[in-house]
Amino acid sequence: MRATGGTSHSNKLYWTTWWVLLALTVLMLVIDSMVMPRSIFVSVLLTAMLVKASLIGAHFMHLRFERRSLALMVIVGLLINGAILFGLIVPDAIRIRMMVP
């Protein structure tokens, strides 16, 4: 099933995606109200965030049905540049934080 040729995708897929997004949002709020170690809290929330972003990109934005070269251009471009930004900036912030008495 490809979007390129003007073929539409089933409404069922969109509704299923919406329900999963909704469930993940509720799950994130429940986790936010629970007491747990910070590292687990952050890991779970970041995982849920990435799953939600992937679902929107794959199903609502049809990346799953596009040619792989287009999907790779988008995903790899964003991931590499995002990783460079965070990889260079955040460790520096941690270092400065440790320098402050």
Next chain:
Amino acid sequence: LVFELIGDSRFPKARVEGLMTVAAQLMPDRWSGGVCPFAAGWRKVMMWVFIVTDGLLFAGFLGGYGYARTMSSQWPDQSAVFDLRYIAVMTFVLISSSLTMANAVGAAQNRQRRLGFRWLLLTIAGGVGFLGMQAYEWAHLIEVGARLDGNPWGDPLFGSFFFLLTGFHGTHVLVGVIVLATTAFRWGKGLASAAGVELAGLYWHFVDLVWVFLFTLFYLV
């Protein structure tokens, strides 16, 4: 043949794009460039390029936010500042508007003009609702002392990043509502193509996608 048809204004654009897709599939090596390496029209490819660059802009903002947040020893507890149930409702509205937008694109591709128009109107309503809720949130926080250069809860940068991130995202939502209203009007009059509705949809889903990151990184983590 395809190149000749692209230059012929009498030939429908949708047919040309269909031919380009077929030509691209016949190419022996899809990485060698060729007629249509992404098997998509140039407008869709350019929209994706825009989305990637705009996404990097938000990544830059979030990188700066991460820097300030990690460095700060007085970052406020978000649950003490925001009513997270209210923010969850905002999230629900935006996610739902993405669903209606996806349905609008589906209806447009199936040439269901009236149904597509209705889904577009629902999406616009979701966008306007989200903007109204954000305006209320801003008004409330300003009323209790949040400013660009300070706030009553702790690190002054908290207010700066709140207004920067949500303000920039809100501007994107506003632009999206304008784009959707224009698209709906043109679609209703029979002036817009299904591809045009799909492009508006890509932008709208991107706005939703950015909110997923803001909601998690700024309001929850």
